[in-house]
Amino acid sequence: MRYVLYLVMMCVVALGVGFGLSWVALNEGRLFGATQVGPWVAWTDVGSNSPNPYTRAHIARAAALPLGQSEGLQFTATTDSAGEPLTRACTYRISGRTPVASFWTLAAVDADGINVAALDADAALRSNRLARSGDGAIAVTVGTTLMPLNWLEITGEGPFQLVLTLYDMPAFAGFSSPADMPEITTERCR
Template structure:
């Protein structure tokens, strides 16, 4: 007598559970479609637009973050180096070159949720276009490591995973249709301990 209602309820719960589970898994796996990759750096320029795909809009709503408008700036993330290897906190990395034209830019290490990582208040956990030391030609070299380095140094945690986040503010690259032609700084692994 209770067999049929039990089977119907089981089927509905299984269907509902699989549907919700697959939607949450997809939201965790992607920030949406339309990603551009320039070397190690990846950006989602359409994520903040009203015409963004449903996954990008859901990801944005779930994260509860305000994104930059297309005229305000563009955020790039790197979770791999230029050779495609995952960033490892036991390694020393160099970010070398120049950023695309921007009025101001920031660089920091972040966790998976893109929250800034502060290892110690006394150590440099972020750099920007005003504080970075430059070469005579305007280029720079930034060392990313858990151990202190000479020159521009961005500290990262000694264990765990991290991403690098480069935000360009007031940049013509954000609203440009030629965004794939911009030159990003190189992100290379120097050594590992």
């Protein structure tokens, strides 16, 4: 009887650890194929000829149609640079530099990937339509209240994600430090 009890306990522990690690690998991914630079996370193997198994599972789970490796790379941020979750009750400032790319877009989506931009606003900000500072840095405000210059208007309540998609970027663009990616700062919350 003791043998059966130990066997059942070992199976429960093995299944719990196995499913738990699989869930972490597919959702977090930082240890299994995703690259994190500040608050931005990208699955760099997406679009390659032979992505690692965790990247393939992440793509299948998200039901995504990824860009090819030579076409670009998509970064997602669910937190600001201080580590606080992004919520539509707050206004955020995205500032700094973006990696070298011919073109990029910045969109806000909910957890299901549905765009949360206001109905009468652009679905995403595009790099060719931004006002920039003299040194080429960007300054974008994301929120529900009107702001001057570059503003991505969002609507609704609850958490959201920022998706920065870089198109036609050099293979070795380099984005290893947080200075290579824009910073996300919380300005105010209602």
